Amino acid sequence: MNNMMIIGQYVPGNSIIHRLDPRTKITVIFFFVVFVFFANSFWSYALLTVFAAVSVIASRVPVRYIAKGLTPIWFLIVFTFLLHLIVTKEGQVAFEIFSWKIYTGGIAQGIAISMRFFLLIVVTSLLTLTTTPIEITDAIEEMLAPLKKVKFPVHELALMMSISLRFIPTLMQETDKISKAQASRGVDFRTGPLKERIKAVVPLLVPLFVSAFKRAEELAMAMEARGYQGGEGRSKLRELRIGKIDVLIYILFICVVAGLFLLRS
Amino acid sequence: MNHKKTLFLIEVAIFAGLALALDMIPFLQFKIWAQGGSISLAMIPIFIVSFRWGLKGGLLSGFLWGILQIPLGGYVLVPLQGFIDYAVAFTVLGFAGVFAGKIKQAVKEGHSKAYFTYILMGVVLGSMLRFAAHFTAGIVFFSESLPDGWHNAWIYSLVYNASYMVPSMIICTAGIYFLFNKQPRSLLNAAA
Numbered sequence: 001m002n003n004m005m006i007i008g009q010y011v012p013g014n015s016i017i018h019r020l021d022p023r024t025k026i027t028v029i030f031f032f033v034v035f036v037f038f039a040n041s042f043w044s045y046a047l048l049t050v051f052a053a054v055s056v057i058a059s060r061v062p063v064r065y066i067a068k069g070l071t072p073i074w075f076l077i078v079f080t081f082l083l084h085l086i087v088t089k090e091g092q093v094a095f096e097i098f099s100w101k102i103y104t105g106g107i108a109q110g111i112a113i114s115m116r117f118f119l120l121i122v123v124t125s126l127l128t129l130t131t132t133p134i135e136i137t138d139a140i141e142e143m144l145a146p147l148k149k150v151k152f153p154v155h156e157l158a159l160m161m162s163i164s165l166r167f168i169p170t171l172m173q174e175t176d177k178i179s180k181a182q183a184s185r186g187v188d189f190r191t192g193p194l195k196e197r198i199k200a201v202v203p204l205l206v207p208l209f210v211s212a213f214k215r216a217e218e219l220a221m222a223m224e225a226r227g228y229q230g231g232e233g234r235s236k237l238r239e240l241r242i243g244k245i246d247v248l249i250y251i252l253f254i255c256v257v258a259g260l261f262l263l264r265s
Numbered sequence: 266m267n268h269k270k271t272l273f274l275i276e277v278a279i280f281a282g283l284a285l286a287l288d289m290i291p292f293l294q295f296k297i298w299a300q301g302g303s304i305s306l307a308m309i310p311i312f313i314v315s316f317r318w319g320l321k322g323g324l325l326s327g328f329l330w331g332i333l334q335i336p337l338g339g340y341v342l343v344p345l346q347g348f349i350d351y352a353v354a355f356t357v358l359g360f361a362g363v364f365a366g367k368i369k370q371a372v373k374e375g376h377s378k379a380y381f382t383y384i385l386m387g388v389v390l391g392s393m394l395r396f397a398a399h400f401t402a403g404i405v406f407f408s409e410s411l412p413d414g415w416h417n418a419w420i421y422s423l424v425y426n427a428s429y430m431v432p433s434m435i436i437c438t439a440g441i442y443f444l445f446n447k448q449p450r451s452l453l454n455a456a457a
Contacts, residue, residue, distance in 0.1 A: 008337040033344055069338070076342075080410050113410055120342055128338050136336040160278035164329055165336075167282035168289070175290055189292055198436060201306065202443040209313060209444075209452060212283055216276040224271055 009069070009128045016245060017059035017130045022139035024246040028253050029127050035257055036116055041265035045115050051256050052122050061129045069125035070118070077114045084110035137161040142240055155230065163219075171212065178207050276314065277322050281329035283310040285337065304429050308358060308395075308437045309444070312388055313452055315362035316369075323359025323391075331355030346406040354398035361387035372453055381445065388441055392434040399426040 012018075017025070032048075039045050056066060090105025127136075141158030148154050179189060187200050288307040311330060315323025331351045341347030364387040371380035403422025411418055444452060 033341065037343075073340070083411060117342060117410075121340070124341060125338065128336055131336075133333070133336040156274055160274055160281070160325075160329055161333060163275060163278035164282035164285065164333055167279050168286045171279075171283050171286040172290060175286065179292070194436075195439070198439045199443055201440060202447060205306070205309065205440065205444055206447060208283070209310070212279050212310075213276065216272060216279045219279075220268065220272040220275045223275075224268060228271060 008133050009065070009125065010132050011061050011065055011129050013060055013130065015058060015060040015130070017055060017061075017126065019245070020130075020249060021240055021242050021246045022131050022135040023143055023240060024242065024249055025127050025131055026136070026139055026143065028249060029123055031253070031257070032123050033120060035260055036119055038260060038264065039116070040112075041263055044260050044263040044265075045112065045119075047256060047259050047263055048119055049115070051253075052119050052126075055126055056122065059126055059130050061126070065129055066122060066125060069129075070121055073117060073121050077117050080117070081110040081114045084113060133165045134162060137165065138236075138238065138240060155234070167215070170215075171208075174211060175204065175208055179204050273318060273322065277318065277326045278329060280310040280314045281326045281333065284308070284326070284330045285333060304432045304436060306437060306440050308388075308392070308433060309440050311355070311358045312361050312384075312391060312437065312441055313444075315359050315387065315391065316365050316384065317453055318362070319365040320359060320362035323362030323365075324356050325359065327358040327391075328352065328356040330358075343406050343409045346402045346409070349398055349402035349405065354395050354402065357394035357398055358391040360394055361391035363387070363390070369453055372450065381442065384441060384445055385438065388434070388438050392430065392437070396426060396430040396434075399430065 032051075036048060039048055056063070085102055085106045086100070088106035088109050089101075089103050091103050091108070093101045094104045094107060095102055131139075137158055140161070141154060144152070144154045144157070179187075182203050183189065187203055189197065189200050189204070191197075192200070284307045287310065288305050307330075311323060311327050314326040331354060334355075335341070335347075335351055339347070339351055341351075364383040368380050368383045368387070371377075371383060400419075400422050403426055404418050407418035407421050411421075
């Protein structure tokens with residue numbers, strides 16, 4: 001583990017999709033997730049598939065990363081597909097297996113549902129593959145900004161999100177260090193009955209928690225020493241900016257949605 | 266902005282980070298379902314924050330833990346399911362914090378039996394609420410994606426979610442028991 005450890009699934013790159021404003025990506029993907037449920041004909045699914053495929057190609061993220069995101073879902077896709085195949089009794093009998101009739105309606109519905117899962121996973125994982133977690137929290141802060149008017153602590157929430165993310169690698173390193181230190185004293189984390197293993201974790205958790213409290217205390221102190229006053233009037237190191245490609249993507253996406261509603265049956 | 270408030274923000278954030286980190290460390294966990302729902306000790310930091318800072322801290326750190334799983338690669342298959350699975354389910358863990366006052370009182374007075382009972386009640390309450398949320402999300406998901414007239418959505422959801430929530434709850438309860446057995450004061454007393 002090193003300091004530059006990347007958490008999450010981000011794949012560094014400089015493609016159009018990487019350079020898009022994270023707010024654009026979140027908005028488009030949010031509405032994509034909503035509109036996938038409106039697709040109900042062959043051509044409407046085809047349109048969404050083309051959109052997803054073009055986005056994947058434009059992102060230049062190697063396909064194996066996307067496939068990796070899909071692996072846990074395979075089981076679910078196959079399971080729902082088979083269930084639809086067996087249970088749905090619409091349309092004509094397509095063929096029989098062991099005297100069980102498979103209907104065309106079942107095949108169509110099975111394919112539609114599997115396709116929907118597939119599209120959802122591909123498009124949402126594209127967000128996490130091309131956007132760093134920090135960019136996503138920055139974007140969320142900006143997008144929630146209107147809630148400041150109703151006294152919702154947007155800034156505090158965003159600050160906490162970035163601190164959590166920032167500390168994950170540090171805390172993992174710390175855990176690694178403490179577990180090695182304890183292992184060198186003979187603690188065995190990996191084998192033995194469950195009760196013994198949980199007991200073995202205690203000498204790991206106590207120093208971990210105590211050092212996390214200490215870190216929190218030190219960070220709070222350091223922030224106050226530098227004049228941290230809460231959200232009012234704070235400026236940012238990285239400013240988000242909506243550029244020309246963002247506008248273009250919004251227009252393109254609106255066209256796709258319009259097309260989707262035209263192609264619905 | 267006083268010191269206590271800044272410290273509250275930071276501590277809650279760091280402990281949410283700790284929950285995320287504990288979920289990622291390979292030798293501390295055991296994944297049974299690849300699409301989420303692993304058995305790990307990750308709930309412990311959230312419970313500790315709940316007992317230290319009360320309901321507000323617990324709910325907030327749980328919420329952060331849940332929300333941050335999305336940018337780190339969560340699975341949203343139906344919008345409502347995503348909302349319940351990530352925004353609601355982890356937040357309600359913080360309800361363990363309703364016992365915070367009683368636990369602190371009991372620790373101060375040295376009633377070890379009393380504080381263990383309250384801690385246990387907190388952990389069970391938080392875990393049950395989280396289970397209820399995942400269970401509801403599961404019903405939403407399965408009833409959306411299974412064929413019409415297939416009414417067993419709740420069984421799938423029950424089996425799937427109980428399969429990791431029950432062991433997680435047992436492991437976290439045991440972990441918290443051993444932790445508090447050793448160091449009740451250093452875990453509970455918020456500095457300042």
